[in-house]
Amino acid sequence: SFEGGGGGRKQADCFKDYVVGYPKEIDMELRLATAKTKVPEGSKGVLLKNLYLSCDPYMRHLMSKPRPNTYFTSFLPGSVITGLGVSKVVDSGHEDFKVGDLVWGLTGWEEFSLILNPAGLVKIKYTDIPLSYYTGILGMPGLTAYVGFYEICSPKKGETVFVSAASGAVGQLVGQFAKLMGCYVVGSAGSKEKVELLKNKFGFDDAFNYKEEQDLTTALERCFPEGIDIYFENVGGRMLDAVLLNMKVQGRIAVCGLISQYNLTKPEGVYNLSCIITKRLRMQGFLEPDYVHMYPKFLELVVQYIREGRMTYVEDTAKGLEEAPSALIGLFSGRNVGKQVVCISHD
Helix, strand or coil, rough: EEEEEEEEEHHHHHCCCCCCCCCHHHHHHEEEEEEEECCCCCCCCEEEEEEEEECCHHHHHHHHCCCCCCCCCCCCCCCCEEEEEEEEEEEEECCCCCCCCCEEEECCCEEEEEEEHHHHCCCCCCCCCCHHHHCCCCCCHHHHHHHHHHHHHCCCCCCCCEEEECCCCCCCHHHHHHHCCEEEEEEEEECCCHHHHHHHHHCCCEEEEECCCCCCCHHHHHCCCEEEEEECCCCCCCCHHHHHHHHEEEEEEEECCCCCHHHCCCCCCCCCCCCHCCCCCCECCCCCHHHHEEEEEHHHHHHHHHHCCCCCEEEEEEHHHHHHHHHHHHHCCCCCCCCEEECCCCC
16 A cells, blocks of 8 residues: 655656546656655555656556456556556565665555555565566566466477567567577567567567568468467457467467557457367466466576576666656557666666
């Protein structure tokens, strides 16, 4: 839980009102707000100085009107936007958090956040790696890629793997996990620059710009003449339809996201669902919070990969709270190259 209250002044990005269709920068506004300078006496909360904020596609769901029976809890109009971030503890009433501790977890899009229930914060163990990585490769996107690929897809060496939105925060990691396992990996992205990044930086065997393909089914047939064993789904819509036609028998699909659909008032239909039956496919959605118990194992593995130079990560960094709305909106037009991060302060 978050709380403002008397004390100093701070900048904060606030949510104005519920969004229909594509979000715009004017749906958010930078305000001056009051800020606590100390944790209230007797509280077990922590006061954080926010360093890096994470822009993630799921945040679009939080900008819509609340709906019954949904996983997401919408932002409250007029309130400070919340999301994952990296922060430093500047005051604490909790025995597990000391002043100076570095943490990542849910925080506010503001300079300082008072978090009354810090149980969800994770103390940062390794500080020899860029702190911003805890918004991405060592945070929620990293664990998402790890769980989705290894736990949901049950990969085997030599299998064929397709990743959509492959240059994003999650996709770039899935491709690298697959290559480390000895799979043949192809990714799709939305620009020539991103396609080159996939092949030359992340080691994908092949990649294509979906915007330049007249027929996605033909593009996938070209890349996978024998078919696809594993599809890591980040896009949905036309891409999913084309993939279903190109899956092998007993293929697996991990549904991580459907970013092409988030801003549509009427989502696109998927017409090739009969392939799930005829090809005996397993298609499963998943959410990273269900697998937080795997974080310690994941962290040790990926830190080792980073130190050994076996995995790399690309970030797109915006600077300052005033740039955060533009950075978030850019996710939905593919403007970012790599993981979108907002740097508030390095200290």
